[in-house]
Amino acid sequence: MREVVLWALAIVAGPTYYVLSCAFFPFRNCGHCKARGRFSRKDGKVHRPCWWCGGRGMKLRYGRRVWNYFAKARKKAKRRAAAAAS
Numbered sequence: 001m002r003e004v005v006l007w008a009l010a011i012v013a014g015p016t017y018y019v020l021s022c023a024f025f026p027f028r029n030c031g032h033c034k035a036r037g038r039f040s041r042k043d044g045k046v047h048r049p050c051w052w053c054g055g056r057g058m059k060l061r062y063g064r065r066v067w068n069y070f071a072k073a074r075k076k077a078k079r080r081a082a083a084a085a086s
């Protein structure tokens with residue numbers, strides 16, 4: 001019985017931890033430029049911004065993308081309901 005409770009706790013705690021971490025830390029480092037935001041020639045004299053992250057060095061995490069998608073859908077539905085009521 002005790003193992004079942006521990007497993008249930010682990011199953012609930014893992015996704016909860018991920019959702020909370022996405023809420024507080026929405027960005028991750030860009031893997032293409034290693035969070036530098038730019039690429040440079042080997043001699044270091046010429047730079048160009050990273051195409052993948054737009055030169056910011058960070059990207060939105062996948063969990064935060066899902067969060068934003070549902071937030072946008074919720075906002076859209078609320079706006080539609082308000083328009084239908086008036």
Ligand SMILES: [Zn+2]
Pocket residue numbers: 030031032033034035036037038050051052053054055056057058
């Ligand atoms: Zn990048």
